Structure formats: C-alpha cells, structure tokens
Amino acid sequence: MTRLARGVLLVGGVLSVVAGCGADGPGPEVCRDVRTGPxxxxxxxxxxxxxxxxxxxxxxxxxxxxxxxxxxxxxxxxxxxxxxxxxxxxxxxxxxxxxxxxxxxxxxxxxxxxxxxxxxxxxxxxxxxxxxxxxxxxxxxxxxxxxxxxxxxxxxxxxxxxxxxxxxxxxxxxxxxxxxxxxxxxxxxxxxxxxxxxxxxxxxxxxxxxxxxxxxxxxxxxxxxxxxxxxxxxxxAPRLPVWDDPRTGSQEQRARAWLEINCAHCHSPTGSARTSGLDLLYAQQRGYDIGVCKPPVAAGRGSGGRRYNIVPGRPDESILVFRIESTVPDIMMPETGRRLPHTEGIALVRAWIESMPGTCP
Amino acid sequence: MRCFSLALVVLLLPLAGCEEEGVLRPGANDHETLQQALLAAQPGDVIQLGEGTFRLQRGLSLTVSRVTLRGRGPQATVLSFRGQTEGSQGLLVKADEFLLEDLGVEDTAGDAVKVEGGKGVTFRRVRVEWTRGPSPDNGAYGLYPVQCERVLIEDCAVSGASDAGIYVGQSDTIIVRRNRAERNVAGIEIENSKNADVHDNILTGNTGGILVFDLPGLQVKGGRHVRVYNNQVHDNNEDNFAPPGNIVGQVPRGTGMFVMANDHVEVFGNTLRNNRTVSLAVISYLVTGLPIEDPAYDPYPESIYIHDNTFEGGGDSPDPTRQLSLAIGIYLRPIPDVIYDGLVDPKKLREGRLPDELRLCIRNNRRIGGTFGFANIDAANLPSGMPRISRDLGPHDCAHPPLSAVSIPGVGP
Structure with a gap:
C-alpha cells in the first residue's frame, strides 16, 4: 500500500479506531456505539x-x-x-x-x-x-x-x-x-x-x-x-435574548446576543481569535474589549480604512460593521460558515452602535 | 466488513491518478487533493508536493502535529491562490512541530500562512509573493506565526504583503535569519514577543525594514529580549500601501528600523543604508497618538542598546504623508541616524532620570561619509511647539550586558 493510501485510510483512523464494524454492516445499534466504532x-x-x-x-x-x-x-x-x-x-x-x-x-x-x-x-x-x-x-x-x-x-x-x-x-x-x-x-x-x-x-x-x-x-x-x-x-438560569424578538431584551442586549452567537466562538479569551484581543461574549462588560475605540491588530484590509472596531454613534466608521457586511474572503466575519451577509442582524448591530453614546479620540 | 471497505472506496476515490508514490501533483481538483492529504496526515508524516502549480480557490488547513509539508523548491512547487473565494488564509495551521519548506505561496486573499498556537514552527526556503506587487488589496501577512513557541524562519523570501512580510506575534523563542523581505509594508515585524534573534536578513524596498513593536490590548504583551543583528536594511522607501487603520499604516516610507515600546532590545552589526525618513528610531507607543486602555501595558522602550552598526545616507527625505515622520523630523534636516523620542516612564525616574539599567545606550556606531548622528526629539514638548531637541550622545554613552542568544533545540547556528 502506498504511503498516501495508508494516510487516507487513516482519515478513518483519525476519526475512529478502525475496529468493531459488525459483519452485518452499519446498523443503528452498531454505529450508535460511537465510543469505539469507526x-x-x-x-x-x-x-x-x-x-x-x-x-x-x-x-x-x-x-x-x-x-x-x-x-x-x-x-x-x-x-x-x-x-x-x-x-x-x-x-x-x-x-x-x-x-x-x-x-x-x-x-x-x-x-x-x-x-x-x-x-x-x-x-x-x-x-x-x-x-x-x-x-x-x-x-x-x-x-x-x-x-x-x-x-x-x-x-x-x-x-x-x-x-x-x-x-x-x-x-x-x-x-x-x-x-x-x-x-x-x-x-x-x-x-x-x-x-x-x-x-x-x-x-x-x-x-x-x-x-x-x-x-x-x-x-x-x-x-x-x-x-x-x-x-x-x-x-x-441565565438566558440570552432572542436577537430578533424585542420582547426578550433591549436593542443592546439583542445585539450583544447576536454578536455572541455569531462571533464569540472565536472572539473570546479562549477562542481562536483571542490573538486579536476582541472579546464578544455577552458577559464582557468592558467597552474596549468588545471593540469600542479599539484599534485593529492584524486586520489587514479587514480594517476597511476605519480606525476603530466600534465608533460610538458611527456604524459606518466601525470596522466590526464593515466586516460583518463583507463577503470578501479575507475581510468577512465570521471567516467561515457564510457566503451572504445577514441583513437583519447587521441592521440590529448598526442600530445599537448608532445609539451608543460617546466618541473615540 | 462492509463499513470498512465502503470507507476505503469513498475516501480513496479522489486520489486516483498519482504516479510517483507519495508525491502529490497538480490536477483537476487541487484543493481536494491537498486538503484531503492534510486531513489524513498522521503525526510524523511528510506530505510531498511535486513540481508545478497547484491552483487553489479555497483556504487549506492543518490540525495534526508533527507534519511536514515539502515541495521541490520555492520556484518549482507553487500553491497559487489567485482568485481565492473562501478562507482568510492560504494555509492555516493549528498544530505543533510544523515544518513547511521548499515551496512558493502566491496571491492569497488574506494572510499566506498562519500558524496559531503552535509549539515548534519552521519555515525554510518558503517563497511568499503577491505577484501584482505592492497593493492594499494584498493579504496582510506573509509568514505569520502567532502565540507560538520555538519559531524558526530561515532562507525565506516574502514580497508584497500589505502589512508585514514576516510577522511573529505574541510568541516566544524565535529565530528569523537569512530571509529576504522586499516590497512589503513592513519587511519583518516582531510584535509582543520575547526572546527573538533577527539576523542576517536582507530588507529592501519595503516601507519599513524591521519593526520591533509592543502593542496594548493583546493577551500576550511585554515584548522583550530581542536581538537584531547583522541585517542589511537598505532602500526601504516604498510608499506605505497598508490599508488605513492598521498600526503599520503609520510607518513612514523610508524607515529602516523602529523599536517601539519593547524592552531589552540589542541592535548591533546592522547596515542601514538610504532609508530616507529615518534609519533607526526608538519610540514609545505614545507617539502613535492612539488610546491605551490597558492598565497592564508599558508603552515605553527600556534597556535598549544600539552598538556597532553602520549607517549610510538616509534621513534626507522624510515621508510627508505620515504623522510619525512629522513628529520625528519636523525640526531636523537631514534626520540623524538614530532618533529617540525621549519619553520615559515618570514612575521609574530616580532623581529625575532613568536608572542606568533602563537607559537607551548607544555606542560605537559609525556613519559612512560623515559623523554618526543622534537626536532626542523631546516628544513630550512637541505639542507645545518648543521641544528641546538634543543631539548630545553623552546621556546615552553606556552599555547594557549582551543579551543571550536564542537557542532552539535541534537548531544549529
């Protein structure tokens, strides 16, 4: 067997231990023993x-x-x-x-x-x-x-x-x-x-x-x-708002809920975007950590020429909005999992930033 | 064993047609060929790529440790991402003991090769290029290890990056040597990292040659223990083409080297020639004018030692489009070889001056065709319009103990 073929065989191996496939082929009972089966x-x-x-x-x-x-x-x-x-x-x-x-x-x-x-x-x-x-x-x-x-x-x-x-x-x-x-x-x-x-x-x-x-x-x-x-x-028990149901939370709360579920799997202190210093977990209270007046770190052209991740009152100057609106591979956020912009979610995030008080230097 | 054989059939199909055993070749569906191999890799595997151009519209990723990806040479084996439609890197690696060598990576939409959180990263004879030349539409970083340990980057060539050609961020124990970085915004950037040796590199035609930065707001900060030596840093006069908003967007064209906010940096044996804004500047993060909302961050460069470097030309035509060159050079023509912003941490002053171990020391540098020049631009008083610029090297006539060499197990000189 070629080295490559062995490697490919082990694609199965990565995901399983190659053992335990019943002679009768995969039936519900066999494959449900997912702990040891292939x-x-x-x-x-x-x-x-x-x-x-x-x-x-x-x-x-x-x-x-x-x-x-x-x-x-x-x-x-x-x-x-x-x-x-x-x-x-x-x-x-x-x-x-x-x-x-x-x-x-x-x-x-x-x-x-x-x-x-x-x-x-x-x-x-x-x-x-x-x-x-x-x-x-x-x-x-x-x-x-x-x-x-x-x-x-x-x-x-x-x-x-x-x-x-x-x-x-x-x-x-x-x-x-x-x-x-x-x-x-x-x-x-x-x-x-x-x-x-x-x-x-x-x-x-x-x-x-x-x-x-x-x-x-x-x-x-x-x-x-x-x-x-x-x-x-x-x-x-804690409960996040439903982002598109105003009965479940304020505009800010719903925008933050949308950001958590769409972004915080990477943008958290332990997620893969931890290197950016941006934390979009719902529980994060510090404005800077969620991007308010935070300059980009390694955004490249993802910055869109904008200076800060979120500029209060100015969605069109906020990098975060630029990136959730984009469909260009190295600009768009999230990086994977979508090809289209989420028009309704973007509108919510824009409205929240619009209503945010304060300015950046 | 129906399940087993079915798995074989399903998984082997896309790989039919390999001639030489174990070598992947360009074909009809290069993304699937390469991604399949990266998914199938086992620790210890070497994935060999044959000659030719692999055409990739989607990013690749690897999560298996101890894998080598090896081509037949930086010109012979090419991963071309021209027209990439998915993925913000060419290759994303989240694994330890990764080795990439002898291939070229071209025209990625975003970063070329990013390694995240890897212990043991080697790039050797890798060429990264954006073939249209400098453009803000190029990807940000060429070779991009971040939050890594034990990073070796040698004999690579990177050009066209709209941020840094070689960028090592938030990492520890780093050797960057014998590389060539050309026509990037920054040639080499060592950011929020410690224990780095950057030597025998050639930096030319970039906006700025070498940047040693420490920035606020990141998980890993406190960049320190960086030796920058025996590099050729010349003619880095490309217009800054970074997309605005990025920190490197502030770098004036014609910058040889910036040391910003790092501590314990030793710069020696370098040749800095014809960098038309400034050859070498030691500055605090405060001169960027950006807000600092990070109480744990230290914006001041301390314990910096600049010695035995050779300067030639340069400083004669500062980039008028960048705030930073105005700050550096507003009262000076030509701009002297080494510029210091003079900003110090008031909390650390003893009797009005920095303790010896924190000072900027400058000794034994020479200038071809003239006298070595220095200026403390007194940035604290720049806003008032009355800075007390000092060209006196006396306060900096001192030496720090040499920093120890970085050693990576298994890596020779």
Whole structure:
C-alpha cells in the first residue's frame, strides 16, 4: 500500500479506531456505539431519524433550539441531542454542559424550497455531528444525497449549488460550502486545542420548545426527562435574548446576543481569535474589549480604512460593521460558515452602535 | 466488513491518478487533493508536493502535529491562490512541530500562512509573493506565526504583503535569519514577543525594514529580549500601501528600523543604508497618538542598546504623508541616524532620570561619509511647539550586558 493510501485510510483512523464494524454492516445499534466504532460512512447508520426527509427524530433523540442562532446563509437548522441510555448532561451556569462519552449532537442544514412556506418542503444539505469519544469530541460532516434518503461522510467537505425562494419572494442562488473537519475545529476548538460544543449552554437553551406534548422550557424538559442534572428552575438560569424578538431584551442586549452567537466562538479569551484581543461574549462588560475605540491588530484590509472596531454613534466608521457586511474572503466575519451577509442582524448591530453614546479620540 | 471497505472506496476515490508514490501533483481538483492529504496526515508524516502549480480557490488547513509539508523548491512547487473565494488564509495551521519548506505561496486573499498556537514552527526556503506587487488589496501577512513557541524562519523570501512580510506575534523563542523581505509594508515585524534573534536578513524596498513593536490590548504583551543583528536594511522607501487603520499604516516610507515600546532590545552589526525618513528610531507607543486602555501595558522602550552598526545616507527625505515622520523630523534636516523620542516612564525616574539599567545606550556606531548622528526629539514638548531637541550622545554613552542568544533545540547556528 502506498504511503498516501495508508494516510487516507487513516482519515478513518483519525476519526475512529478502525475496529468493531459488525459483519452485518452499519446498523443503528452498531454505529450508535460511537465510543469505539469507526465512523459510520452513512448517517443512517446512527439511527438518529425516524423520517430523515422531515428531520423527525427517532426515539431518544431530542430536538432543541438556541435563543439566538448562528447565521448560516438563511438555512433552516435542525438540532438534536442523543445521550447514551442511563446517562445525563451536567448543568453549568456559564460553561457548556458536561456531556457523557457517547453523546451525539447533530445539526442538519437545509433550505426551504420557498422560505415563505418553510413547512411545505425542504432540501437537506448536510448534517454535522459532534460525537463525544474517549479521546474527545470529533466533528463529522455528512452530505445528503439527491434523493434525500441518506447522507454520506465527507471529511474533506464540499460545495453544493443551491437555489431557493427567499422570504421576499425572490429566487436566491448560492454555492453553499460544507466545511471540512478542520473548519469545524476553527469554531469548536479552544486555545488548548480541545474540541467542544458551542450552543449547549444554559443561556442558549433557556427557552421554550414546541414539543409534541406542548410547549415547555428546554432546561425544565431535559431535567424532567432525566437528561440533565443540576439545573435550577429556568427563572434562576441565565438566558440570552432572542436577537430578533424585542420582547426578550433591549436593542443592546439583542445585539450583544447576536454578536455572541455569531462571533464569540472565536472572539473570546479562549477562542481562536483571542490573538486579536476582541472579546464578544455577552458577559464582557468592558467597552474596549468588545471593540469600542479599539484599534485593529492584524486586520489587514479587514480594517476597511476605519480606525476603530466600534465608533460610538458611527456604524459606518466601525470596522466590526464593515466586516460583518463583507463577503470578501479575507475581510468577512465570521471567516467561515457564510457566503451572504445577514441583513437583519447587521441592521440590529448598526442600530445599537448608532445609539451608543460617546466618541473615540 | 462492509463499513470498512465502503470507507476505503469513498475516501480513496479522489486520489486516483498519482504516479510517483507519495508525491502529490497538480490536477483537476487541487484543493481536494491537498486538503484531503492534510486531513489524513498522521503525526510524523511528510506530505510531498511535486513540481508545478497547484491552483487553489479555497483556504487549506492543518490540525495534526508533527507534519511536514515539502515541495521541490520555492520556484518549482507553487500553491497559487489567485482568485481565492473562501478562507482568510492560504494555509492555516493549528498544530505543533510544523515544518513547511521548499515551496512558493502566491496571491492569497488574506494572510499566506498562519500558524496559531503552535509549539515548534519552521519555515525554510518558503517563497511568499503577491505577484501584482505592492497593493492594499494584498493579504496582510506573509509568514505569520502567532502565540507560538520555538519559531524558526530561515532562507525565506516574502514580497508584497500589505502589512508585514514576516510577522511573529505574541510568541516566544524565535529565530528569523537569512530571509529576504522586499516590497512589503513592513519587511519583518516582531510584535509582543520575547526572546527573538533577527539576523542576517536582507530588507529592501519595503516601507519599513524591521519593526520591533509592543502593542496594548493583546493577551500576550511585554515584548522583550530581542536581538537584531547583522541585517542589511537598505532602500526601504516604498510608499506605505497598508490599508488605513492598521498600526503599520503609520510607518513612514523610508524607515529602516523602529523599536517601539519593547524592552531589552540589542541592535548591533546592522547596515542601514538610504532609508530616507529615518534609519533607526526608538519610540514609545505614545507617539502613535492612539488610546491605551490597558492598565497592564508599558508603552515605553527600556534597556535598549544600539552598538556597532553602520549607517549610510538616509534621513534626507522624510515621508510627508505620515504623522510619525512629522513628529520625528519636523525640526531636523537631514534626520540623524538614530532618533529617540525621549519619553520615559515618570514612575521609574530616580532623581529625575532613568536608572542606568533602563537607559537607551548607544555606542560605537559609525556613519559612512560623515559623523554618526543622534537626536532626542523631546516628544513630550512637541505639542507645545518648543521641544528641546538634543543631539548630545553623552546621556546615552553606556552599555547594557549582551543579551543571550536564542537557542532552539535541534537548531544549529
């Protein structure tokens, strides 16, 4: 075998120990023992869905939703949690919940055929899995087939040409990028090179979800179902606003929530953009740290000729606005995960900066 | 073993068609070929790239430690990112013990090669180039290790970077030697880093040759213990083409070397020739006029020792478009070889002067075709319009103990 072939074989090896594939091939039970098995090459091997085309989960697979979501080119996203039988997540007030080995987090990206009627047909693009194994979390992208019956593992990612009818009735087209496993790490890995979850935190999950049995707070439901231990009543847990729901927070709070979920996976003291000194976590209180009158460090032409990250009252002089509006590869923020600007989120951030008092030198 | 064989089929398909065993060659889908190999790499692997141009529209990334990426020479093997549509670097590495050698990287949209948080980083005989020449649309950094330890950059060539050709930031234990940086905004920049040896490099045609900076607001600061020696720094007179807003955008064209806010810097044995704003300036961050909202930051350069350098020409035509050259040169023509802003930390004064161990020491420098010149421009009184400029070297006639050489295990002289 050539050296290269060995290396490629080990793509599987990176993600798994090459052992334990049952003679009968991957079935739900085999691949769900994700702690020791190889990665299923097909998503169906995990048995996560009863009706994949409708993203209807199998028993023991729990859908959830964050208060504010990362913008991903207007895709619809379906998120699921699977915990091995008899295990629980451990609540944390600020950090990601501790999840046991064998946990699977799944996130499916899809476009509605017509965004004005999203329930009347969707096209599944990819499902990203985070699997907690003894050696840590691994990230696996699966790309859906044309027939929407199954998805195939693509560690190297891919691009997909998609079109859909947007909420304004216009047809939109995009060359959608499925990330490779390294790109998963760009957001999910911290300064210790430890892969982790982003959304599975109290402040993101503390909201109601429309379960089949009715609407219920997710933290309360997880606790009641035995999925989560240690959580206080929802009123006592932190909660981020829903960025586009004014009932959930002030303009500033919602803008900060949008910035946390879109930026703080890198722009935090432990994220990969820690080298910039910019911290966009919701909890950061210092104006300078979130960019107010902060000059750029290594922005290159990402500065857009502007002097400070945020200039109070002046969104058009703020580097942050320039970069979230851009779609140029080395200028745009976030660096990966989108090809389009998030018009509505940008409007919120602009309005917040507009209303900010003060000036820069 | 259905699962196993299926994996093989799926994963091997894109790699069919390699002729020589283990060497990757340019083909129909270079991004997939290279990214696949980077994902598949195991610690200890050498990924070999054959001759030719790999055409890449998307950025590459590596997260496996102890991997070597090796071409057939900086001209023979080229990673061309012209028309890049995705990724803000050409290659992003988050891994330890990374070695990149013998290849060229061209026309990345953003930074060419960025290594983040790596322990053990080597660039050897790497060429980075933006082929259209200086332009604000070029990427910011060429070779860009940040928050790394044990960095060796040798025998590389970088041109066209709209910030720094070779930029080492927030790192520790660094050797940058025998490189050529040409027509970048900054040739070499050592920023917020400690224990660096920068020697035997050629810096020419940049806006500024060598910058040793310490900036506020970053996780790692307190840049110190930097030796800059035996470098050829000449004709760095390119107009500053950095996008505005960046700190290097303040560097006047015609700058040989800036030492800003770093401590314990030894500059010796260099030749600085025909840098038309200033050959060498030792300045505080305060002269940038930028706000400092970082209580832990020390903006003053201290314990700087400049000795045995050779100066020639230069200082005769300061860049009128940059605030900084106005500050340096408003009352001086030509601008002397070494400029000091004279700003000192009032908290550290004893009986009105800096303790000996913190002083700027200048000794035994020479100027070809004239007398070595110096000026303390008294920047504190510049705003009043009445600075007491002093050309007296007396207060700086002193020596600091030599800084120790940087040593990286396994790296010879």
């Amino acid at each position: 990665p299923c090459t097909k998503l169906s091997g995990f048995g996560l869905f009863r009706r994949p085309e409708a993203q209807e989960p199998a028993e023991g697979v729990w859908p959830f939703e964050p208060n504010s979501a990362l913008f991903s080119d207007y895709t619809l996203k379906y998120r699921f949690l699977y915990l091995p039988p008899g295990t629980q997540a451990q609540y944390s007030e600020d950090e990601g919940f501790a999840l046991p080995e064998g946990t699977i987090l799944a996130k499916t990206f899809a476009y509605p055929l017509d965004a004005r009627r999203p329930t009347e047909g969707i096209r599944l693009l990819e499902t990203r899995l985070l699997i907690h194994r003894p050696e840590g979390w691994v990230a696996l992208p699966y790309v859906w087939d044309e027939a929407q019956q199954d998805a195939v593992l693509r560690p190297v990612g891919t691009t997909i040409d998609v079109s859909w009818i947007h909420t304004d009735g216009q047809r939109r087209e995009i060359n959608y990028v499925v990330p490779n496993t390294n790109q998963c790490k760009e957001c999910h890995e911290d300064s210790r090179k430890v892969l982790g979850t982003i959304g599975v935190k109290a402040r993101h999950l503390n909201r109601d979800y429309p379960y089949p049995w009715g609407s219920e707070n997710q933290l309360a439901a997880w606790t009641r179902l035995g999925l989560l231990r240690g959580a206080p009543p929802p009123e006592a």
